[in-house]
Amino acid sequence: MKALRIAFVLVLIALLAGTAWWLRNHEDKAPLTRAWGNVDTRQISLAFEASGRILKLGPQEGAPVKAGEIIGKLDTEALRIERDRAQAELERAEAQASLSREGYRAEDIEAQRAQTLALQSRLELARRTYVRQKELARANVSSRQNLDDAEMSLEAARRELKASEAQLHALESGLRPQEVASAEAAAKSAQAAVASLDYQIEKASILKAPADGIIRTRLAEPGDMASPSRTIYQLSIVSPKWIRTYVTENQLGLVKEGAEALISTDTIGSLNARVSWISSTAEFTPKTVQTAELRTALVYEVRLEAADPENRLRLGQPVTVDFIPGK
Incomplete structure (x- = not known):
């Protein structure tokens, strides 16, 4: 009987020690807040910036792509021809602008001055001829026709000299x-x-992947016509993944933006995540929430971000979310 008492006391001491050890190792750990959600589908619709005929498309549906990877090209032959024409026009315009800045050449001004002097001499000769023909006509030695011709020559010489002087003035004044x-x-x-x-x-006719991802849909083929409004690829973003879940008002006080959480499924184990956004508006529980007791309650949408470089989470996949209060 005494031996039984001793054994009982030893067992009791062992139980108390085990309980104390468990409490000591778990007293600082807060309980998890659990919710259920789905991996959110995030995708980008990719289109060429320019219009034209598709020359080349790379990845097929399901293929992984890296940010900056070229996945499509347009035929640019017509653009290159237009570019050559525009380059020639640029060279002509730049030459004209250079001439405008430098003004007229001294040789051109000197040539115009010489022409003006020559026209002055011609005008003087025409004036003398007209005076002589006028005197001869008055003496009835020359015909009226000769006088008229001399007068016309004089007027023509005056007009030519006037135009030449104006041109010389413009050249000397510059533009x-x-x-x-x-x-x-x-x-x-x-x-x-x-x-x-x-x-x-170089840019608008080339289609690049804006982020790491997987080609979800390919909507065109080489030879098709492309435009900025026509989607060529739909790209699903691989990482980070976004998880959408809902919490009740009681849970809301335990979930904070920036808090840590664990994302788990039946197949991949768990991944670390972080709360990125909490809705400020309550709503009735969506049909996608799996727990029957929550379907008639008002809940708040919560979004989390989880790094998934190995692409283990599938888009739309149901997940369990364990929030870690205080972290």
């Missing part, structure tokens, strides 16, 4: 500031046209 500004603006416009075509050829 007006407005004319120089107009030539420089034309050169800038031509330069912008070339830059626009370069962008269409």
